[in-house]
Amino acid sequence: MRLSAYFLPTLKETPAEAQIASHRLMLRAGMIRQSSDGIYSWLPLGFRVLKRIETIVRRELDIAGCQEVLMPTIQPAELWRESGRYEDYGKEMLRIRDRHDRDLLYGPTNEEQITDIFRASVKSYRELPRNLYHIQWKFRDEVRPRFGVMRGREFLMKDAYSFDVDFAGAKRSYNRMFVAYLRIFARMGLKAIPMQADTGPIGGDLSHEFVILADTGESAVYCHRALIEFDVLSAGIDYDADLEPIVAQWTQHYAVTDDKHDPDACPVDPDDLVTARGIEVGHIFYFGTKYSKPMNAVVTTAEGETVPVEQGSYGIGVSRLVGAIIEASHDDAGIIWPDAVAPFAVALINLKPGDAATEAACEDLYAKLRAAGVEVLYDDTTERAGVKFATADLIGLPWQLTVGPRGLAKGIVELKRRATGERDELSAEAALARLTA
Ligand code: 5CA
Numbered sequence: 383m384r385l386s387a388y389f390l391p392t393l394k395e396t397p398a399e400a401q402i403a404s405h406r407l408m409l410r411a412g413m414i415r416q417s418s419d420g421i422y423s424w425l426p427l428g429f430r431v432l433k434r435i436e437t438i439v440r441r442e443l444d445i446a447g448c449q450e451v452l453m454p455t456i457q458p459a460e461l462w463r464e465s466g467r468y469e470d471y472g473k474e475m476l477r478i479r480d481r482h483d484r485d486l487l488y489g490p491t492n493e494e495q496i497t498d499i500f501r502a503s504v505k506s507y508r509e510l511p512r513n514l515y516h517i518q519w520k521f522r523d524e525v526r527p528r529f530g531v532m533r534g535r536e537f538l539m540k541d542a543y544s545f546d547v548d549f550a551g552a553k554r555s556y557n558r559m560f561v562a563y564l565r566i567f568a569r570m571g572l573k574a575i576p577m578q579a580d581t582g583p584i585g586g587d588l589s590h591e592f593v594i595l596a597d598t599g600e601s602a603v604y605c606h607r608a609l610i611e612f613d614v615l616s617a618g619i620d621y622d623a624d625l626e627p628i629v630a631q632w633t634q635h636y637a638v639t640d641d642k643h644d645p646d647a648c649p650v651d652p653d654d655l656v657t658a659r660g661i662e663v664g665h666i667f668y669f670g671t672k673y674s675k676p677m678n679a680v681v682t683t684a685e686g687e688t689v690p691v692e693q694g695s696y697g698i699g700v701s702r703l704v705g706a707i708i709e710a711s712h713d714d715a716g717i718i719w720p721d722a723v724a725p726f727a728v729a730l731i732n733l734k735p736g737d738a739a740t741e742a743a744c745e746d747l748y749a750k751l752r753a754a755g756v757e758v759l760y761d762d763t764t765e766r767a768g769v770k771f772a773t774a775d776l777i778g779l780p781w782q783l784t785v786g787p788r789g790l791a792k793g794i795v796e797l798k799r800r801a802t803g804e805r806d807e808l809s810a811e812a813a814l815a816r817l818t819a
Contacts, residue, residue: 404708405530420527420535430725459485488521501679515542552692571720592664596709599659605637717778733786
């Protein structure tokens with residue numbers, strides 16, 4: 383993509399309304415634009431990151447045996463009356479009435495809807511387990527939407543729902559998602575720590591929040607140092623195997639949010655206790671028959687008995703993750719994208735547009751990188767070099783490849799790694815080899 387043709391409305395000034403780094407940087411880097419309180423449009427650069435995150439989530443969930451569906455954003459109130467949550471949900475739910483005076487709502491989550499889909503067709507334990515998910519916009523009329531996409535009113539969530547015939551099966555489904563979540567966040571370059579959590583309005587009695595550590599996190603978190611060290615990607619994973627040992631490895635250590643932390647009862651040696659701030663990027667729940675019972679979603683067991691199906695639900699804040707990743711990875715100059723979610727891999731910076739040799743070298747690199755499948759944002763604009771470097775640092779692509787007449791005269795270009803600031807002067811061929819390796 384040529385920057386001269388790209389819709390990238392960057393801001394020089396720091397927007398006054400933004401209180402935290404990710405919100406400031408997303409506005410300054412032209413990733414989002416506020417539409418109304420807690421509701422945002424996603425502009426090309428931001429939308430690319432959102433799609434990257436979705437792709438990682440999708441890939442790992444599909445490996446874990448989940449199947450993607452797409453449910454509507456607008457749901458009928460009757461389903462929520464059946465579960466008893468229509469009144470309980472209160473003012474957070476956006477209620478809508480259609481032209482026929484039917485009560486509808488903009489879904490804050492989809493337990494009722496998926497249970498309705500399930501009960502219409504699944505009748506036997508033979509068809510279980512199943513895990514269905516979608517990636518869809520939600521609306522919650524939060525009292526205090528803030529921090530940009532981190533606590534929005536409209537936000538993109540991945541929500542998955544598991545169905546099993548008994549508790550043992552439901553726990554296996556829960557474990558699968560627990561492990562899949564560890565891998566999803568690790569793939570994004572994040573360290574997410576599962577923490578014991580309350581189930582809140584979702585209900586149920588087994589629940590973990592996945593929290594990434596960042597100074598601006600909304601809640602204080604406490605965990606054993608060992609959890610920071612665990613590695614989840616080096617070994618392969620067999621989702622049909624017993625995953626209890628992996629889950630136990632993580633849950634044996636203390637890890638709680640501040641509402642559950644009691645300094646006097648904390649079992650961890652102070653030297654091993656990490657006290658930090660955290661951002662909740664995922665939340666998983668086992669809630670048994672909380673919805674299947676009132677909604678009469680039943681299956682027959684191997685013994686011929688009819689029982690309500692056992693359920694769990696599993697959320698990831700896809701749009702929140704964009705902000706959370708920036709909170710965890712930025713500096714004074716701008717965003718530092720982890721490779722896996724970066725909107726483009728390389729910023730190609732032409733220091734002297736109009737100079738024939740520089741132009742030719744840039745065009746050649748641009749064509750070769752694209753031919754090799756490397757996503758490049760080519761700064762072919764006529765801005766000053768200082769402005770170009772500032773923009774490149776602000777939007778935070780992992781690599782900056784700079785080409786100018788002085789270097790070219792010596793046969794070199796400059797390759798900078800955004801995360802470390804390391805710069806190498808090398809030939810264009812060597813730079814290409816590095817970027818396409
Ligand atoms: N039904 C369950 C799981 S499918 C559920 O709704 N869980 S949740 O309420 O915990 O939300 C799941 C994830 O969505 C959270 O972990 C968080 O990352 C994200 N999320 C929740 N509220 C917001 C919000 N207002 N803005 C942005 N992301 C949010």
